[in-house]
Amino acid sequence: MGQKNNNKYRKIISAATRVFAKNGFYKAKVSEIAKEAGIADGTIYIYFKHKDDILIALFEEKMKEVLDNMKKQIRLESDPLKKIQRFALLHLKLIEDNKDMAEIIQIELRQSSKFMKNYHNEKFVQYLDLIGDIIQEGKEKGLIRSDIIPGIGKRAFFGALDEMSRFWVLSKRHKYDIETVAKHISNYFINGIKS
Amino acid sequence: MGQKNNNKYRKIISAATRVFAKNGFYKAKVSEIAKEAGIADGTIYIYFKHKDDILIALFEEKMKEVLDNMKKQIRLESDPLKKIQRFALLHLKLIEDNKDMAEIIQIELRQSSKFMKNYHNEKFVQYLDLIGDIIQEGKEKGLIRSDIIPGIGKRAFFGALDEMSRFWVLSKRHKYDIETVAKHISNYFINGIKS
Amino acid sequence: MGQKNNNKYRKIISAATRVFAKNGFYKAKVSEIAKEAGIADGTIYIYFKHKDDILIALFEEKMKEVLDNMKKQIRLESDPLKKIQRFALLHLKLIEDNKDMAEIIQIELRQSSKFMKNYHNEKFVQYLDLIGDIIQEGKEKGLIRSDIIPGIGKRAFFGALDEMSRFWVLSKRHKYDIETVAKHISNYFINGIKS
Amino acid sequence: MGQKNNNKYRKIISAATRVFAKNGFYKAKVSEIAKEAGIADGTIYIYFKHKDDILIALFEEKMKEVLDNMKKQIRLESDPLKKIQRFALLHLKLIEDNKDMAEIIQIELRQSSKFMKNYHNEKFVQYLDLIGDIIQEGKEKGLIRSDIIPGIGKRAFFGALDEMSRFWVLSKRHKYDIETVAKHISNYFINGIKS
DNA sequence: GATGAATGAGTATTCATTCAT
DNA sequence: CATGAATGAATACTCATTCAT
Structure with missing residues (x-):
């Protein structure tokens, strides 16, 4: 420390x-x-101790920052559906503002056994759970259909954002602006799961 | 010979x-x-000629197969919304039946500059476009809202499936069965974008 | 055969x-x-049987040709000093007309242990001895000083021609023409050793 | 350090x-x-950086030493004809005292394209020019015939010494001693070119 | 702590040679 | 004899890691 x-x-x-x-x-x-x-x-x-550890530490550091920031931002919103919108926008902004980090997380961290497979990615699990918790909260408040499974929903939503991020990272020029993408993706999802 | x-x-x-x-x-x-x-x-x-070329050839081969198969299956359905459902189910089944290939595509191919960045992944673009075309068709038939942007929609949908696939590949035991996941994910998306 | x-x-x-x-x-x-x-x-x-053998065979073939040709030409001359002149001219002409062979003999055959050291180069010895014999003959006829040692003389003369040949092989453009070089080199030598 | x-x-x-x-x-x-x-x-x-570079560096190092030494020794003599004698003796002595180096220069460095052909052998050119300069000086002092071409003479003389050196390097026992060989070779040459 | 020269295990690739057809 | 696909031994070079200063 x-x-x-x-x-x-x-x-x-x-x-x-x-x-x-x-x-x-x-x-x-x-x-x-x-x-x-x-x-x-x-x-x-x-x-x-090892080259590997630099990547892991880097990831942990960045993810902690991202996670803390996201938690703080989400708390500012009380409506779960608004939280989803905010999550989308904030996630994409983070990617935009941290291209290097985003590229590493996108590409390197998914990589070989050393990481995604053997390395238990606690922070990433927590990040996904932020979405899962919002869905759960929405269900409890009757805003989200009761048949929605948070474990599936969180991955679907994250995956949608993530695929856009990959596109972002790998492209030089962006066809769509962040706000548009965030709005569209959160709308698909919200419309898709709301009561 | x-x-x-x-x-x-x-x-x-x-x-x-x-x-x-x-x-x-x-x-x-x-x-x-x-x-x-x-x-x-x-x-x-x-x-x-090089170790690299084995990976690229492998990818091209498998993707061609997957792409051809998916095209054939999609054609069997006339309703664009049904096509989306079928895409989801078939995609996840392919992953399930080709774990090794899926892992390589999921993890290795996204990797370093040699692949995702420099190697222009034509087959993957075509695969994504299958979804884009379905969305476009749905819009033209008035089944999908006119404000949906295929370029965003296709990535959102693919990303959702892909994130579930990753989870699949990296887990040993599956909490949810394929049909359930396919149904849920296609439902979120269809509800999210339909007129 | x-x-x-x-x-x-x-x-x-x-x-x-x-x-x-x-x-x-x-x-x-x-x-x-x-x-x-x-x-x-x-x-x-x-x-x-081996790659090596191609080089050795090639050398033997070419040297036999060169040797036979040189012997025949030398015999046409009766004056040992004239023989030396003719040797010089003919040697340089051979180089000029057989650049590839010359380059191999010049460069490859001098090379590693496999050849010059272990491989007993009988034909080359005979080639050198042609000069030695001329010198001996000249001594016997009183045209060449009695203190000249054929074993040294033959190498000195061959070396002089050979160094010019190397220059020839490695240069693209030739500063001096063959006749001039042959005349000069044989003159140095003849003047150097004659009675 | x-x-x-x-x-x-x-x-x-x-x-x-x-x-x-x-x-x-x-x-x-x-x-x-x-x-x-x-x-x-x-x-x-x-x-x-490469295995090749070791051979090149080795050659440059040794040649610099040889060249410097030869220049110094030549300067001690004022008579150009004496300089030629001294050059011959010193050259052969260097070979005798540095068998390994001599073998490399003799055999390896003449070799493949990587060296004699592509690698411009500046030090070797300078070494040859030492002889060329002596011949020029001799011509100016009227000791050497005015029709002698230094560019041919230097190669003839060096070639004669070099061929004896090759013999030296490849033989185990020496038939003739250095002083004898040096004396003979320089005499042929001096007699051959003097006025 | 900081350095950077030294280490040496690790591996893609080449190419002379073989041999089943 | 002729073929050329297959072999597998051989080796230059890289780079994560160490440790004496």
Whole structure:
């Protein structure tokens, strides 16, 4: 924890975000991260035991931030359906404002066994559960049909946003603006599940 | 004679599907694919110039199959909304029946720059367009709201299915059966976009 | 011997001469020689047991030709000093007319242990001895100083011609014409050793 | 610190000289050079980008030494004809004292396109020019015939010495001693070109 | 803590050679 | 004899990780 406040630790995470985004985790060299961070190669191993750990730490850090921010924003809304709208807009804005991070999460983290399969992605589960909880709340308030299964609904909604994000990350020019996309996707979903 | 060549080409693709699925593209060794295919290491290089090309060929092959099959199935249905339901069910069934392939497409192919970014994924674009075309058809028949944008809708729907597929691929036990998931997801979407 | 008259054997030697000259023995691929010869890879191994053997055979063939030719030409001259002049001119002409062969002999055959060191180059020894014999004859006829050592003289003269040949092979444009070079080099030597 | 680097660089050059001389460049394994140098395989790649570069560096290093030494020695003599004698003796002595290096220069460096053809051998050109300059000087002083062409003479003389060197390198026992050979070869040449 | 030179395990790819047809 | 698909041994080079300073 003392480490996490450390200047060098932050520099490595920041440099790694850029380097991983550029060519992917496997093609990224530890020495390149060190160079980008303006430190020596060996210094990285004072803060991280393995190259893998940089990616995991990076993910945890970013996801914590995203999760905390999303929770805070969602709380400002009391109507579950409004919460869904806000979630969509905020999610896409986060992607837009953090292209490098988004690319890593989108592409690298889905990757090999080392991560999605063996690494239990607690923060991602919590992120999905934010949606699940909103759906549950909507059902309890009678705003969402009682036959909607939160476990399916949360993935469907997240998946829809995520696929748009992938498109975002991989395209240079955007055909649709964020607000439009957020509105459309949340409307499909809300209309699809509301009572 | 062509048979024999074809035979080995197929064996390599088949072996690679299993090997890539197990530990991912980067951790897969060419020698392991050869062993799995029951041929010599060097033989692989008669059919493929680089390790990369095996993954790309594999993807093209499988996607062609999936695309052809999906097109045929969709044509059997005349109602665009029914087409959406059928798409969902068939997509999830394909995933279920081709776990290894699904895992590769889900995880490996989204990966590094070499693929999603630089490799222009024509077949995937066509697959998405199948959905786009159905939406367009539905709009023209007055079954789908005129303000629905196919370019957003197709991604939202595919993303929803895809996120469920990911969950499927990464889980050992399935909480929900395919028919249920397909029904729910297509219902959200249909209710969300119908007139 | 029946083999040596064989059409395919000749084709291989001829193709190998071109292929070895282009990029050197080590970089030359057996399959490239086969392609150049218009035959299958495997056919080469009907005529030669190893890639090495092609180079050795090629050398033996060419050297026999060169040696026979040189012997015949030398015999036409009775004056040992004239023989030296003729040797120089003929040697350089051979190089000029057989660039590919010259390059191989110059460069490849001097090469690694496999050849100059382990392979006892009988034909080359005989070629050098042609010069040695001329010197000996000249000494006996009192035309060449009695203190000249043929074993040194033959190498000095051959080396002088050979270095010019190397220059020839490696240059694209020739500063001096063959007759001039042959005349100069034989004059240095003749003046240097004559009584 | 620079010392240490320098130290390993030297060790590699030295080890490579021995290893290349033994079996030739193409048969030499990088790992063998590393073992001979008492370092790890990877360390070689800190100092040299490619295996080729070791041979080139080795050559440049040795040639610089030889060239500097030869220049110094030649300057001690004022008579151009004496300079030629000294050149011959010194050249052969260098070969005798640096068998491994001589073998590499003699055999490996003449080799494939990578070297003699594509690699412009500046130091070798300068070495030859030392002889050319002596001839020019001799002509100006009226000691050497005015019709002698330095561009031909320098190659003839170098070639004569070089061919003796090759004989030297490839033989185990020497029939003639250095002084005799040097004296003979320089005498042929001097008598051959003097006024 | 910080450094960066050194390590050496790991692997894609090549290509001479074989042999079933 | 001829073929050319198949073989698999061989090796240059990379790069995550270590550790003496």
